[in-house]
Amino acid sequence: MIIDDAPPPMRLFLKRLLTRSVLTEVEQRALAALPGREQEIEANREFVTQGEYVDHACVVIDGLIARFAQTESGDRQIVMLHIPGDPADLQSTVAPAAIAPLQALTRSRILRIPHRALIAVANEHPAIAHAFWRDGIVDLGIVAQSLLSIGRRRALTRLAHLLCEITVRYEQIGFSRDAAIEFPITQVQLGDTLGLTPVHVNRMVKALRDAGLCRLAERRLEVLNWSGLAQVAEFDPAYLQLQPLDRHG
């Protein structure tokens, strides 16, 4: 049901949209025909800055991208991690003053799609406009879960929950739950994601390792006991909306 003659990077984007929306072949072809330019980003580079006006949206092709926010005093909070396939700022199409900066956590590759082209295709195909809108809605659900985690769960559960989410999201793009996943995040960055200090992240990583639930080292995540991890995490994947939502609701 997914067309397979799109250029590979654009296919990733298409595939992601199809995990959240149902689109006809005509609509898929319209998306596949979108122009896009690939770009390599070095590790740690902030490639979209706060408030900057952009004229294109970025889809992650490879690597790990963080959307974040920071306080006056310089503390960082990662709002969302974007893995390959994720449009990191599709919403900029309609709100081009970046609401959140984007940083590559590791060397990454992105696909830049011009807003003009996105607007044109959305205006021509209402279902695509809905798919774009809906994409951000699912993201909001994910951020809401982060808020729940940080506000109401303790450190160990928080970490386990994030790891479960990451596992499932990588699974959606073709990685196995049982194999080790490339997840090149540092403990400092994990702290910025979970609202913890790096030292405490380290303690919790050790706790999960000692409990035999998972290993997180050498830029990889290896789940050793999925159900145990999910239990510690109180993980219920419903919020990830694994089934595409209906066409018009």
Added chain:
Amino acid sequence: MIIDDAPPPMRLFLKRLLTRSVLTEVEQRALAALPGREQEIEANREFVTQGEYVDHACVVIDGLIARFAQTESGDRQIVMLHIPGDPADLQSTVAPAAIAPLQALTRSRILRIPHRALIAVANEHPAIAHAFWRDGIVDLGIVAQSLLSIGRRRALTRLAHLLCEITVRYEQIGFSRDAAIEFPITQVQLGDTLGLTPVHVNRMVKALRDAGLCRLAERRLEVLNWSGLAQVAEFDPAYLQLQPLDRHG
């Protein structure tokens, strides 16, 4: 620049959209003509439940509505507070399985607008489709700030930041920053919003009162020293997007 012959509840909705988007008179009239049904909600009633399929979106006319999430063990986290004028779940138009339940924190009045009508008007006017999408984007920015607060700021700053945000948002709908605002939230609910226990909320409320920054009692919020409060809060209102965003970006 806002048309003034819409029915009053619909005007609130229109006005809110215009704080975030620029719309022509034709587009405004199309919105003003939307059908809507008013409904009264009792205090503490959860009127949209998790996962429920809805066929209408709700705009708050009066009162205070919370969008929330909860853990298995029953802990609650309020993801966003909706004040009069806010569409609480406009996104349901395109994702009708509620991603987050809605609860009235106090006796409230809402306007229910059928999805069918919203979809029709969005399909006919691309700028309206963009305005709907953009509305949620600004909300995402607000939630991202909450995440930053809960993840990285301490309790006193967190509370002060929320109060600043609330003040500015009420200001946008016509309340004065210097007068006392009707803000009928309990300390338990504040805790659910800030990721704190009610006891600690109470301590922080007292601290702000003792510092002469604001008073929060009897269902009202009275700011006594705005700049002092904003300083404690490290408050920068940029994320609230007080200027409507450009038409097409």
Added chain:
DNA sequence: CGCGACTTTGACAGATGTCAAGGCTTGTGG
């Protein structure tokens, strides 16, 4: 009048932060 929901306060406990030091890996340059 009495109940229930909310607020207030104190004493104490525990989770997480802070500070500090050392080890490990990786890359660079002599």
Added chain:
DNA sequence: CCACAAGCCTTGACATCTGTCAAAGTCGCG
């Protein structure tokens, strides 16, 4: 090949913020 620096991970001791428990006060309301 070795020395060195930089970044990251690991661990321990201690500090502090926030949670927990408990009790009493206030207010609105039936």
